[in-house]
Amino acid sequence: MSLRLTALDALHRSLGATMTDFAGWDMPLRYGSEREEHLAVRTKAGLFDLSHMGEITVSGPQAGELLDHALVGFISALGVLRARYTMICREDGGILDDLIVYRTADDEYLVVANASNAQVVLDALTERAAGFDATVRDDRDAYALLAVQGPEAGGILAKLTDADLPGLKYYALLPATVADRQVWLARTGYTGEDGFEIFCAPADAEHLWTSLTGAGTDEGLVPCGLSCRDTLRLEAGMPLYGHELSTELTPFDAGLGRVVRFDKTTNGGEFVGRKALEEAAAAAEANPPRKLVGLVSEGRRVPRAEYSVVDAEGAVIGRITSGSPSPTLGKPIAIAYVDAAHAEPGATVAVDVRGKAEPVQVVALPFYKRAR
Amino acid sequence: MSNPTHLQYTKEHEWLTAAVDGVSTIGITAHAADALGDIVYVQLPAVGDTVTAGETCGELESTKSVSDLFSPATGEVTEVNQEVIDDPALVNSEPFEGGWLFKVRVEATDELLDADGYNALIGA
Numbered sequence: 373m374s375l376r377l378t379a380l381d382a383l384h385r386s387l388g389a390t391m392t393d394f395a396g397w398d399m400p401l402r403y404g405s406e407r408e409e410h411l412a413v414r415t416k417a418g419l420f421d422l423s424h425m426g427e428i429t430v431s432g433p434q435a436g437e438l439l440d441h442a443l444v445g446f447i448s449a450l451g452v453l454r455a456r457y458t459m460i461c462r463e464d465g466g467i468l469d470d471l472i473v474y475r476t477a478d479d480e481y482l483v484v485a486n487a488s489n490a491q492v493v494l495d496a497l498t499e500r501a502a503g504f505d506a507t508v509r510d511d512r513d514a515y516a517l518l519a520v521q522g523p524e525a526g527g528i529l530a531k532l533t534d535a536d537l538p539g540l541k542y543y544a545l546l547p548a549t550v551a552d553r554q555v556w557l558a559r560t561g562y563t564g565e566d567g568f569e570i571f572c573a574p575a576d577a578e579h580l581w582t583s584l585t586g587a588g589t590d591e592g593l594v595p596c597g598l599s600c601r602d603t604l605r606l607e608a609g610m611p612l613y614g615h616e617l618s619t620e621l622t623p624f625d626a627g628l629g630r631v632v633r634f635d636k637t638t639n640g641g642e643f644v645g646r647k648a649l650e651e652a653a654a655a656a657e658a659n660p661p662r663k664l665v666g667l668v669s670e671g672r673r674v675p676r677a678e679y680s681v682v683d684a685e686g687a688v689i690g691r692i693t694s695g696s697p698s699p700t701l702g703k704p705i706a707i708a709y710v711d712a713a714h715a716e717p718g719a720t721v722a723v724d725v726r727g728k729a730e731p732v733q734v735v736a737l738p739f740y741k742r743a744r
Numbered sequence: 745m746s747n748p749t750h751l752q753y754t755k756e757h758e759w760l761t762a763a764v765d766g767v768s769t770i771g772i773t774a775h776a777a778d779a780l781g782d783i784v785y786v787q788l789p790a791v792g793d794t795v796t797a798g799e800t801c802g803e804l805e806s807t808k809s810v811s812d813l814f815s816p817a818t819g820e821v822t823e824v825n826q827e828v829i830d831d832p833a834l835v836n837s838e839p840f841e842g843g844w845l846f847k848v849r850v851e852a853t854d855e856l857l858d859a860d861g862y863n864a865l866i867g868a
Contacts, residue, residue, distance in 0.1 A: 390778070672784070726810075
């Protein structure tokens with residue numbers, strides 16, 4: 373099957389990007405050094421093409437009730453022009469995807485799913501919409517998505533828009549004109565830095581990309597690929613579906629039980645997965661299973677996804693879900709599910725790195741938190 | 745970065761120099777370094793070890809992956825590049841020069857390619 377191309381494909385190639393197959397999309401992995409791209413986002417600004425993300429519009433008089441039924445969050449309680457991190461679960465509580473939902477109007481929401489799960493989410497929402505006065509629309513081809521992330525992002529964007537950026541709060545959005553193009557401008561991201569995501573018409577993507585690149589030259593804005601996006605989110609302790617999250621796990625297993633809103637009042641409090649999630653919540657309270665923790669290595673070999681976490685005797689006590697060299701810390705870091713008995717910050721455990729036990733220290737997540 | 749004509753190459757993307765007093769210098773190509781991305785850790789054989797052509801003798805770790813390092817030659821390791829151990833980014837920035845990996849007293853080699861043959865292999 374041929375890969376899907378974003379509206380910026382020709383531009384990425386002209387920039388000499390190394391491309392990669394990501395969930396069926398041909399996406400930029402990096403343009404030059406992924407380490408330098410990472411550090412640019414931490415200290416200046418980076419520009420990403422995230423057009424692979426799956427946009428789904430849910431609209432109608434009962435759009436909020438539908439999302440309250442279909443997702444674990446209390447979505448109808450979200451204010452207009454605000455956004456929320458949430459999840460969609462199966463009836464058995466297993467996580468189908470993690471999502472950001474933007475309320476774009478009183479009766480309209482934009483649901484953004486991971487590229488790898490977009491069809492699953494679309495199918496689930498469509499099925500769960502039965503009986504609600506609401507429509508679910510596949511808008512994957514209606515939007516390109518750019519992200520400007522980093523401490524200089526606001527200053528760069530301010531050169532291209534009259535929108536009230538200082539008034540745009542984290543996890544909020546605005547209809548805005550950026551470089552003479554109509555967009556949805558959201559203060560969201562996946563890097564641990566301040567930044568913006570720009571949902572635009574695919575036909576406007578190239579104009580916006582070049583305008584942002586031009587506006588950001590003096591601030592040190594660089595194009596950034598998915599490789600540094602992954603290390604940025606890892607340092608920020610943010611989960612990635614398929615690594616920290618899966619259908620085998622509930623939000624409570626992942627330490628993200630706070631996204632499950634048992635207190636929602638719509639639909640009589642019922643939502644898909646409620647019963648299983650109540651049991652998962654009770655089990656996590658009474659007998660915590662493995663916990664999601666951070667690991668930092670003093671060595672140089674990198675603990676990577678799927679490697680085993682072991683105790684002093686070599687017994688397996690956990691599993692790495694993501695691992696990478698950390699450009700900011702200058703050390704290898706990893707996220708792992710570790711038996712609760714070994715999950716206290718400060719504990720020393722080890723990772724089986726291709727047959728050799730490398731000592732690592734358990735730390736609380738995130739590894740990196742920006743100064744505000 | 746073009747592949748220097750004075751070197752010989754393997755299909756596993758290593759290069760080696762013509763032997764001087766029986767000793768060849770070994771590294772990986774710019775093409776390999778680019779494909780790996782930022783290299784953060786290199787594990788090399790120790791001086792005195794005997795390496796075997798076509799067999800694993802170390803590893804190269806980049807942000808995204810870890811790859812085996814194959815020796816293009818059989819023989820005793822006479823020197824390793826401490827600078828590259830201390831600063832693995834040299835493999836990215838100077839793959840054919842400061843980023844060399846180790847030296848071997850060559851007894852035998854794998855089938856080797858000249859620069860033209862290697863260019864053809866990687867479609868350069």
